[in-house]
Amino acid sequence: MGLVAAVLIIVAATAAAVAAMLAVRRRAPEGSYFTDGDRASGVFGVLATGFSVLLGLVVVLAFTSYDASRSGAETEALTVAQQFETAQFMPAVVRPQLSGQLICYGRTVVHRQWPALKAGTASEAINPWSIAMYRTLKATRPVAATEQSAYDTWMSQTSDRELAVQDRNHSGVGVIPAALWIALFIIGAVIVAYVLFFADSGEPVVVQAMLMGSVVAVMAVTLLLIRSLDNPYHGTVGSLKPVAMERTLRRLDLERQIAGQTGPLPCDATGAARAL
DSSP: OOHHHHHHHHHHHHHHHHHHHHHHHTTOOTTOSOSOHHHHHHHHHHHHHHHHHHHHHHHHHHHHHHHHHHHHHHHHHHHHHHHHHHHTTSOTTTHHHHHHHHHHHHHHIIIIIHHHHHHTOOOSOOOHHHHHHHHHHHTOOOOSHHHHHHHHHHHHHHHHHHHHHHHHTTTTTOOSOHHHHHHHHHHHHHHHHHHHTTOOTTSOHHHHHHHHHHHHHHHHHHHHHHHHHHSTTTOSTTOOOTHHHHHHHHHHHHHHHHTTOOSOOSBOTTSOBOOO
């Protein structure tokens, strides 16, 4: 959801609530519908506190998931860079092959998997270049001690990368259960309805509008924040982007030149395999 859309939703929700408050105010008695204002305020405090506690728990849950996805994306990019360096100690016959496949892996993440996450159509399909690297590694026969050490290190780094991918995809479909969303909207509706009973024909219009508008505006902002954290790839402001992997790809292009690997890569600029 974009910033403009979020602002429009907040303004529309606030305006609708204020209009409802002013409509009820026309027939409301002076002093509001409550004869005991202190008791009514106490009940409202209980409602608001319960809603705030639930909101706090949901925000923590959503932010934890958001941070796990961000950390997973950064770890994945770092591991790809480390594997590229490890590949330079593999048997000479597979060094260019593994190096090129790693670059293609990163391009696929940036240009194919990330848009799928943003569109909400990401699947559990493995990055095809992971399979290509597995096949290359399976045919590798390390002989020297350095090559054997690099082989073992590569296997460990592959496990780290796969775990990072799981973390990166963790928030792709949202982690807030539907029951929590339903509870939040029901409690929010109860609070809005309760505030309507504070309508007071004796108070100025501005005061009544502020009473309702401030409550609804804060609730709308908080719910949209949770929505954004729960779907970190779908929005624009604050959404996760493949910055870490893009930085790694620039680094690998430079390291590939330093390693003297000038042959063509097995993929195009978007990570799609080239025809053999």
